[in-house]
Each structure stands twice: as C-alpha cells, then as structure tokens.
Amino acid sequence: MLLHQLTAKQIQDNIVKRKISCKEVIEDLFNRINEKDSLIKAYISLDEESALERAREIDGKLSNGEDLGVLAGIPIAIKDNICTKNMKTTCASKILENFIPPYDAFVVNNLRKEDAIIIGKTNLDEFAMGSTTENSAFQITRNPWNTEYIPGGSSGGSAAAVSTDIAFMALGSDTGGSVRQPASLCGNVGLKPTYGRVSRYGLIAFASSMDQIGSFTKDVCDAALLLRVISGYDCLDSTCSTLEVEDYVSHINGKFDGLRIGVPKEFFGEGIDREVRNALMNALEIYKKNGAKLIDLSLPHCEYAIATYCIIATAEASSNLARYDGVRYGMRNQLSDDSIMEMYCRTRAEGFGDEVKRRILLGNYVLSAGYYEAYYLKASKVRNLLKSDFDEAFKKVDCIISPTSPTVASKIGEKMTDPLEMYLSDVYTNIANLVGIPGISLPCGFTNSGLPIGMQILGRHFEETQILKVAKLFEMETGFHLKKPELD
C-alpha cells in the first residue's frame, strides 16, 4: 500500500515505530498534493515550509526520546473558516481574502499541542453557506470520484482532500450538515460532535447556535482519535461544555447487546434517491444480522425543520457577518469622496457573493420589527418542539439511522440555479444542528455510476462514543471505507 493511502493512525504507528520519518511523510504528501490538487482544487492555501519545519521538530523529538503528542506527525488540513495564527484564513470570501488572524482557534491550538502538522487550508462555500462548495469566491472543488461532480459542502475542500489522500485528516464545520453531507458525497467519515463538545473559539461564525467544528477521516478510528484532541472545555466559549472528554478510541470496538436503532419514517419518505434508499436498507439489514433491533419512529415536527433552520441560520448570519464592514480589517472598497455609508455598501457589495447576500437579506428580514414574532420567535418555538421529538425518540432507541443526504453528488452547476433545492438537500442533516445532537456519516455503498452513498447515525447529546461504536461495527462488517477513487 502506498504511504498516502494509510489512515492517520497507521501513519502515526509507522512514525512512532520509526519505520518512517515525519519529514518523509510530509514530502510524500506534498508530492501527491502537487500532483492531484490541480484536479480537485481542495486547498485554498498550503504551507509546505512550515509543515516541513514542524516535521523536522517532531523527528527531533522522536530521536531524543521526548514525549510526543497523540497526533504526532499526522498531517492535517483545516477548513479555511477556522483561524490559524499567521496563516491566511479567508472563509473563501473576497472580503477576507487577505485576512491573517493573530490567533489560533481553540481546536488548532489543541492540534499543535498534540504535535499534528497543519498542511493547509481547504476550500468551502463562502462563509460556509452552501452545500456544494461552488459558492467559493476562489475556486470550485471537485469530487474525487468524478471530477465533473460537486464534493458537497460547505466543507467540500476538506472532504475532497481526505478522499483524494492529500490529507490524512481534516477539520470542517457543520452548521446544517456541512461536514456530514460532503463526507457522504466524497465517501469518507464525517463527524459532527454535540453542540458544546468542541469549542467554537476561532471558528468564524455563520450561525452561532448551530455551528460546530467536526472532522473528516478515512475511518471511524481516526474520527475517535481526532475527536479526543479537539474536544474539551474552553473558557473562551460560553456555550462550551465542561463535561469530561472520553477516551473514544478505546471504546469504539465491540459487539452490542440489544442495540435499538430508530428508523424515522420521515427520513425515508419522498425525495429520496432509489439507490440511496436501497443502500440504507441493506445497511439496516447488516445491523439486524448483528443483533440490533430496528424500531420504526416518527419525528412529527421534521417537516418544519428546513423552514426553522433557514430562519434561525440566516437571522444569526445576518448579525454575525455585520462586522465585515471595511473599517478594521479585510477588504475596503472606497472612492475618495465616499461617505461611511457608501464605503460600507461598496465594500459589502463587492466583498460578498450572491449566496451570502441572499442569506444576509433573508436574515435581516426575519428579524425586522413586526416580523420577529412571526418568524424568529416562532422558529425558536418549533426548535423546542423538535428537541422534544428527539428526547421522546431517544427514550425508545439508542441511535437513529438515516441517509446523510437524499441524493448522491450532483453535477457541478446543476443546483446553483435553484437555491431552494439546495436548502432542501440538507433535510436529513440540519435537524441535528437545530437539536444540538451528534451525528456521523460513513460510506454505506456506491451508485451504479460509482458515486459514494452515505449513512448518518445520530445519537443522544454527548454520546459520541455510542455513535462511533455503531459506525465502527458497520465499517468492520462492510469495508466500504476502503474503496478509493480512481484518480490515477
């Protein structure tokens, strides 16, 4: 097997056993990046020099017999809406094209402490708004299984990088499915932890009450490994939990005794692709064979989830993005005799793309005097109803399984014409963000045309161990995750 095809855990074992040096890993990886990223366009920026320097440091530590972090030597890519000190963080937006944060996000700091090596920043839909990664101001990322197709989004760059083997792991962010959906479309493992499990400090906000940093990995074990590092209490994020972080890796193996899997009828209804449905049915059969009980469920308020999500996400976004005004940092577009108001307008008109503008407008509208009660307040109430739907469901089942996305990857350009259709494709994922529960997507089959199909497992708040374990069982029984796209 080729070096770049190993999982993060495997590459690290090799490094720790000194079969291979960190430097070699990085050099090999950058060779592959140079070869493949022009096809995929996963990265917005790369930092080979720092990565090599860091690799040499870790190699030094190794030969001196010093203690190493749990991610020692693992090359990792970061979605470009997560702040990296002294390294451009653009949100794939013209308005932040040259923004260099003076600080590291909490998660980035943790990665560095555990000796991971940050190799570059990945592409996304501008400000994480979108499901295709076509809304980037800089480039369109391609699906490695077929470069005519979208990788999903908004964390399309991270998803494509991991599936292309040009990153061993990657971080993304998931506000309505932006980790799980591209993981599904690119055929790797995408984990969205519980809201509050991972600090948002340094994640550039889209919708604060739903944003959560998540991971892309080649298998479930790597997801467990990475989750442990990025989780934990951060005094700089008031919404972060103080709950102790578990040792996920050591708890994901093993059989279940009477696992109860919820199958909500609302997740298998209209709009679902036939091949996706069949793959899911097969997957449920596999669980059944392994002793799980399948329990039919109803989540009665699901039909309102997308509307609720659209209102809350755009409302929060309209306010979160107000700070990009050309005054303190980022792009400023100003003619010499412009008033401050003209400067604001010119900067924001130039700096933001259409999708971002659409959401800002919608958000401002739903918060306007006279509309607040009808939209935002109503949406908050529906959100509570959805939460109680899930509370009820989780009394009867240990996890819920559904497709991650009703369809597989679409062709580039296909969905751009109809934003509403794009919003609707997040139907299975954005409920987890409204409710705050953890979810994981993993490959569960392929279409006849060779595009990956993803399965989503949702769990109770802070029960990441449970969904990782359920996912791991499937992975061991099937091995879909081992299939690689043919790019060569």
Added chain:
Amino acid sequence: MEYDVVIGLETHAELDTDTKLFCGCSTAFGSEPNTQTCPVCLALPGVLPVINRKAFEHTVKTALALNCEINNFVNFDRKNYYYPDLPKNYQISQNYFNLGNDGFIELNVKGKKNRIGIHNVHLEEDAGKLVHPEASDASYSLIDFNRAGVPLVEIVTKPDMRCIDEVEVFMHTLRNILLYIGVSDCKMQEGSLRFEASISLCRKGAQVFGNRVEIKNLNSMKAVLKVLAYEISRQRELLERGEQIVMETRLWDEISAVSRRMRLKEESHDYRYFPEPDLVPILVDKKNIESIRMTIPELPTKRHQRFVSEYLISEYDAGILTESKSLSDYFEECVKLTSNSPKELTNWIINDVLRVLNEKKKEIQDFNISPKMLVELIEMKSEIGGAIAKEVFSEMSNTGKDAPTVVREKNLKPLSNTAELSSLVSEIIGANPKAVEDYGNGKESALSFLVGQSMKVTKGKANPKTLLEIFKEKLANSP
C-alpha cells in the same frame, strides 16, 4: 394655555470593573488610543464573548438599590446597527429579558417626597470613540476602541418627572446611590455617567401624553437641565402656534445652546433585536441575589433622614454630609468617638474640612486628618481656645500631625500658670497707665484693651477669661 411637562431619563453609567464586559482588556481611562484592545473587543472573525461576573453583580446591585424586581432568567440580546465605533456592528445588550424591572427612586424635592418609577435596569457594552481631526476639511476620522466593551448599566425611568427641578434632584440622587453602592465612579468629565432625555408637553390635566422628543448627546447634568428648559419653551411655542410636535430624536448643541433634529421617528433604526446565541442565559438564584443585597449599604435618602432624627442636625446640613458616602461615614465615625454635640462636629466638617478638601482638591478618603484626630482637636478646644484650634487644624491638614503634636511643636499650649499670668498682668498694668486710669474712671472698655494687650504679648496663648479675672482683682486692689 397651561401645559403639563412629562420627562423620562435614560442613564448610562460605566461600571467600575478592572476588565471589560466580554474580554480581559483593561477599562482604565485615559490610555493611549487602541492600547486596551484584543481580538474580542475589536470583533475579529471567530471570537466569542465571555461575561464579566463582577459587571453582572454590579448590575444586580444597582437594580436592587433601585428597588427593582430581579428577573430570575436573564439573557442578552443583540442590538443590530452599523456605526464605525461599534466593532461588531451589533451591541450586546438586553431587550427581552432585562436584569431588573419595575423599581423606583425616592426623591426629596425641596422637602417634598416623591417617587420616580424605574422601568428597567440592564447591562450592556459601551462603544468606542470617534476622534475627528481638528482640520474641518479632513477626509477621515479615527477610532479609539479602548472604551469598546466597557460595561455599562442602563437605567431607564418611567415618564414620571414633571418639572426640571425634579430632573435635577433625580440625577443627583441617582448619582449618589451609584456612588454609595460603589458600582460606578460616576465621573461625568470622563464620560462615566451619561444621560438621554425624552420630553413631551400636553394640555394641563390631559390623560394622553403629547408626542415625545428624545434628546441625545448630554454629557453633563447642566446640559440635561439646559436642553430640557430649551425644549419646554420650544415645544410650548409650537403648541401655542397650533403646530404639532414631531416625534423625533434631537441632538443638544452645547455651543449654540440649541437642540437640533438628528432623525425623525420614521427614520429611526430597526435594531432587529434577537437573543445573543454566543452567551448562555443566566439563571439567577435567590441566594445569590440575597448575598448581593447584603452588600448594599444604607442609601443616601435613608441616611439623610436618620442623621436629622438621630443627631438633631438640620435638613440642610444632613444633605451636605450625606452628599457622599465617605463623608457621611467620616462624620459618623467622629460622632462615635466623642460626647461633643453632633452639631459642633457638623460645623467643623462643613466649614473647615470641606473647605480644605475643596482648596486641596482632595477627597475625604485622602484627607490628612482622621476622625480620631479631628475629635481630639475639638476636645482640646475648650483648653486652647477657638482661634488656636483653627490654627492647629490648618497645620494638621498640611502636615498630617495630630493636635497634641502640633500644639507642642509650635508651642501653642495656653498659659494657665496663674503666677506667670499674674506677673504678666502686673507688667501690662505698669506699661499702660492711661488705660488703668480710664478704667479707674469707670471706662469698662479699657479693661478689654488691657486683656487684648496681654493676648498680643502671649500670642493668644493666654486664656482671656482667666486674664480678665486677674486684671479685675489687681486693679480693684491697686491704690
């Protein structure tokens, strides 16, 4: 026609905390621009706010001191508007769940007791400061973000004030309460205390208030009073002419002493308030409220009344003494240390202590003379006489030495030795035959002259009473 005036006030007070409301930056006043900033208060991408506990407790304390109900569910809201001094282009404030509601302040307006309702008390962050270059044709403005994120308590009254006198007393009383409970330094010149007023006029006795005008940019109590007087006459004139009052926000122009339209009601911002998702709601438990309540000292109005009834001093004097908490504490400490009358202590404090503090531009906390020292001096007065006591006081206030030390060092101890005084009297009699003769002829004032001469020689150290007796005795016995 006669009109009723209806006034409400919004007061912003900077809370006395070491650090800002949502980050660890210093709140110190007067530093170099933009030296007290960080990614959080500059609203860099990706940062999050974390609430300052002290600021929250100060706001609870303020709400309690203003007799408010404390909400047990407290939340923050975003107030969205664009202005370059507001880094996030939204202010974290409170709108849907204010910390305190429905309180009141008791006023004493020229002896008449009155209650002004408090609509709500809430916590929010301050904005930065725009610095406009002096050249009027400059094409830029600068922004100092040192103040951005400093915690403010906002106190909103009900429209309960009916005249300017009431407003004046309200502002003083409120300021005094904030100082008493120690939540703000209330330094108007540093912008720690700022006001916004709203005022309307209606026909006397009318049930429905007239159209309201809001006035911003009021940086002193004087400005508030001036603008209200201006607005009353402006609005009255309009009404007399049969015109309508327009709902609007006006700015006070201190230099030309007029108010000017800033924007009409229809042009006012839609702040698009919604709950701040980056902060979690705070559930305030009763125990916490009670423990904060325990830290509230006796408030000025109550202390004022108590001083009058307990120490039998005048309303006026009690008012001066309770003007600041530390001064009234100083007074009470003195009272406890002596059996001298509180009235005498009051006179010393108001006439002498305050005069010196004024001259030296000092606060009572930094005063050289402790209550114990002042009491010691007052108790020595019968022995050293009033004139010397004042001299000793002045020396004490300069040097910080106690009264006995000053008296000893400056040799101010009165001559009480009768033998010494007796020989002095004989000397004076010998030196002033004319006066002695006058006295013999029944001219009583000659005696005063002689006593005066002796005082001059002893530099005031002799006890004039004793001198008088010795003179009378000697002159009666003289041939």
